[in-house]
Amino acid sequence: MTDAPDPLIAEGRLLTRYVLGRSPPDEAGPRYAAAVRARFGGSPLHDPVGAAAIRQPLFLPLLDAASGLAAPHSPLRERLLIAAAITETLPQCAHDFMPRPMPWPGLILTLVLAALLTALRLLLGLPLFFLLGGRWRSHSEQPA
Amino acid sequence: MTTPDVAVIGSGASAVAAAWALARAGRSVRMLDVGVDAPPDAPLVPMADWARIRRTDPHQHRFFLGDSFEGIPLGAARVGSQVTPPRRFVTRDAPTLLPRTAEGFVGLESVALGGLAAAWGAAISPWGPRDFEGLPISLPDLLPHYDAIADLIGVCGDAGDDLSPLMHNPQGMMPPLDTDPASTALLARYHAHRADLQRKGLRLGRARLAACSRIHRGRGPHPNLDLDFWCDHGDAVYRPRFTLRELLALPNFEYVPGVLVRTLHPDASGVRISLRRLADNTAEDTRATRVVLAAGALGSARIALRSLGAFSTPVPLVSNTSTYHAFLNLPAVGAPQHERRHSLTQLTGLFSPPEGGPEMQLQVYSYRSLLTFKLLREQPLAFPEGKSVLRALLPILSLVGMHHQDLPSPDKQCELRAREGSDSLHIRYHTSPREDADQLTAESRVRALFRSLSCFALRRVHLGHGASIHYAGTLAMSDHPGPLNTSPDGALQGLPGVFAADSSVFPRLPARGVTFTMMANAHRIASLLAASFP
Numbered sequence A: 001m002t003d004a005p006d007p008l009i010a011e012g013r014l015l016t017r018y019v020l021g022r023s024p025p026d027e028a029g030p031r032y033a034a035a036v037r038a039r040f041g042g043s044p045l046h047d048p049v050g051a052a053a054i055r056q057p058l059f060l061p062l063l064d065a066a067s068g069l070a071a072p073h074s075p076l077r078e079r080l081l082i083a084a085a086i087t088e089t090l091p092q093c094a095h096d097f098m099p100r101p102m103p104w105p106g107l108i109l110t111l112v113l114a115a116l117l118t119a120l121r122l123l124l125g126l127p128l129f130f131l132l133g134g135r136w137r138s139h140s141e142q143p144a
Numbered sequence B: 001m002t003t004p005d006v007a008v009i010g011s012g013a014s015a016v017a018a019a020w021a022l023a024r025a026g027r028s029v030r031m032l033d034v035g036v037d038a039p040p041d042a043p044l045v046p047m048a049d050w051a052r053i054r055r056t057d058p059h060q061h062r063f064f065l066g067d068s069f070e071g072i073p074l075g076a077a078r079v080g081s082q083v084t085p086p087r088r089f090v091t092r093d094a095p096t097l098l099p100r101t102a103e104g105f106v107g108l109e110s111v112a113l114g115g116l117a118a119a120w121g122a123a124i125s126p127w128g129p130r131d132f133e134g135l136p137i138s139l140p141d142l143l144p145h146y147d148a149i150a151d152l153i154g155v156c157g158d159a160g161d162d163l164s165p166l167m168h169n170p171q172g173m174m175p176p177l178d179t180d181p182a183s184t185a186l187l188a189r190y191h192a193h194r195a196d197l198q199r200k201g202l203r204l205g206r207a208r209l210a211a212c213s214r215i216h217r218g219r220g221p222h223p224n225l226d227l228d229f230w231c232d233h234g235d236a237v238y239r240p241r242f243t244l245r246e247l248l249a250l251p252n253f254e255y256v257p258g259v260l261v262r263t264l265h266p267d268a269s270g271v272r273i274s275l276r277r278l279a280d281n282t283a284e285d286t287r288a289t290r291v292v293l294a295a296g297a298l299g300s301a302r303i304a305l306r307s308l309g310a311f312s313t314p315v316p317l318v319s320n321t322s323t324y325h326a327f328l329n330l331p332a333v334g335a336p337q338h339e340r341r342h343s344l345t346q347l348t349g350l351f352s353p354p355e356g357g358p359e360m361q362l363q364v365y366s367y368r369s370l371l372t373f374k375l376l377r378e379q380p381l382a383f384p385e386g387k388s389v390l391r392a393l394l395p396i397l398s399l400v401g402m403h404h405q406d407l408p409s410p411d412k413q414c415e416l417r418a419r420e421g422s423d424s425l426h427i428r429y430h431t432s433p434r435e436d437a438d439q440l441t442a443e444s445r446v447r448a449l450f451r452s453l454s455c456f457a458l459r460r461v462h463l464g465h466g467a468s469i470h471y472a473g474t475l476a477m478s479d480h481p482g483p484l485n486t487s488p489d490g491a492l493q494g495l496p497g498v499f500a501a502d503s504s505v506f507p508r509l510p511a512r513g514v515t516f517t518m519m520a521n522a523h524r525i526a527s528l529l530a531a532s533f534p
């Protein structure tokens, strides 16, 4: 008999990969699960928006962008924050979070690209967010 | 146990300053303290620079996030976010041992060894002559004590900068720590426009810090590893435990941790002190000829009010309003980076409206070592875009704390309320619409001056009143002391033999940080007390 895979570890792998933009080291998933257990008592995301983002990873960037604007302290954003904290403190990933000084052209390009991507994601993400029952400025899970 | 000349209550910044003056003057001193300390198995931060630790240390999550991941801030931003997991002991047990309810006030208290200054940012701003208005003491009374405290704690700063005409430069001030690239660029821009800016009321200079830029009393020099929020490498940034270490080497000093002082009972031969031993929750009495209250402005008020049976009797409370402003510091675009840096306040500013009006103090920080993920929750973009934008902006982000003066008012008070078998401090703190409007006006004038330096404000954050962690006024000193006041020598009315030495004695708070002046005043009060023994 094999143990059922821990859904929190799977959630952690997905969210850390998304935040990082590439595969995170193996310890990211279990450490994410430990953090969620310590801070929220430990069930996988189950609110409609969060659950949809996990079930259908294509939705994740859209719902993240929409939640960032509409519900910054929603369960999905709080879990993404945990994923970011876990990845940032892995030595293999630290560089991805370090300040990156750039001259004017690089800075402007980075800002313009981020604005375009955000506009696109919001265009699709906001309707999806409200369709899934997301609510404006809804609140977070209670930290343990 | 023999009866000491003086019992000092607390081990925070004011307590060690008072104990130092007393013990050095030959008095026998017993320090009574709750004294929560860091757990012995706390993970140690390696002696390497921040970037190197980030790239190489597989255990960094233990100190950056904490073993229970308590360093991940969830929900809305809260007071004390700079208190990182290795320093969490500073606020541990305070809510249970010092119960408090509040309206309009968020705050931090400590029952730690070293008190709040075990986590403080070490920015010091000696008060100017105007800051003593309404106090029964003046700047000349404090000058020798500023120098004595500067020698004790080690301070650094630029004695020749634009702040010097407005601030006493203590004797023996060490050269300033280097500023990081963003603040260096901002200061250079200020220098290019200084005449105009000074005419408009703004002065900027390098931060005066309670930190050793060279070896001083066996501490320092500051290693510039950008780890100041996480550990005390080189013991360079001042913590009260360093003075406690020096005190413990003296034969006439004794430290008694693990006790919560409840009440003081003056009698013919001194003061009986009722306390609770926390290890076994037993009540006990001890004695001292005199007592110095240095349990923090709120903690000392509790002990005084309880000792006098003054329940439901309001006393004043003042606390600087502080707001934080994120600026895009465009002069720093493309500035070359370096790893050698500290994480404390980089620059200090003073803004005095040229037409008159209260001064405002500015503290300029950069953001790096507290980790990028904490800012991700403050921005509205999806995490991957937010991350790349933040990485690009962090080198040019300047965070400016704007600190306002605070004056007492009937809407800013606290009182001790009896609860079954115990009591709790209730704080009611509301500023007037006029104060709020004046503060907003002053802040927008400073933002406009920063715009002229090509620094553009992105966001203002006000975590609530009390979030400055500067509290005072509860046992205010006065030339004509009444009940629950202190006289200029710190003597508490109604409790003969008891002296207050912390910030509780300041009836008002100027915009400049309180801790250095509080330590100097504690040293002054303790010196007077030491001299009063036959």
Ligand SMILES: Cc1cc2nc3c(=O)[nH]c(=O)nc-3n(C[C@H](O)[C@H](O)[C@H](O)COP(=O)(O)OP(=O)(O)OC[C@H]3O[C@@H](n4cnc5c(N)ncnc54)[C@H](O)[C@@H]3O)c2cc1C
Pocket (backbone or CB within 6 Å): B009, B010, B011, B012, B013, B014, B015, B032, B033, B034, B035, B036, B080, B082, B083, B108, B109, B110, B111, B112, B113, B114, B115, B116, B117, B118, B119, B120, B121, B122, B123, B124, B259, B260, B261, B262, B294, B295, B296, B297, B299, B300, B303, B469, B470, B471, B502, B503, B513, B514, B515, B516
């Ligand atoms: C994160 C942070 C940053 C800060 N930065 C700055 C800064 O840059 N510049 C600045 O000027 N200030 C700063 N401050 C404020 C500064 O730390 C405080 O003003 C100062 O530490 C207050 O010292 P204190 O001696 O009055 O009392 P506290 O620090 O409050 O210490 C109280 C002491 O009394 C003991 N105690 C309390 N009640 C009892 C009791 N009943 N029985 C026995 N013992 C008791 C406690 O154990 C503790 O040792 C900062 C504070 C924090 C938390």
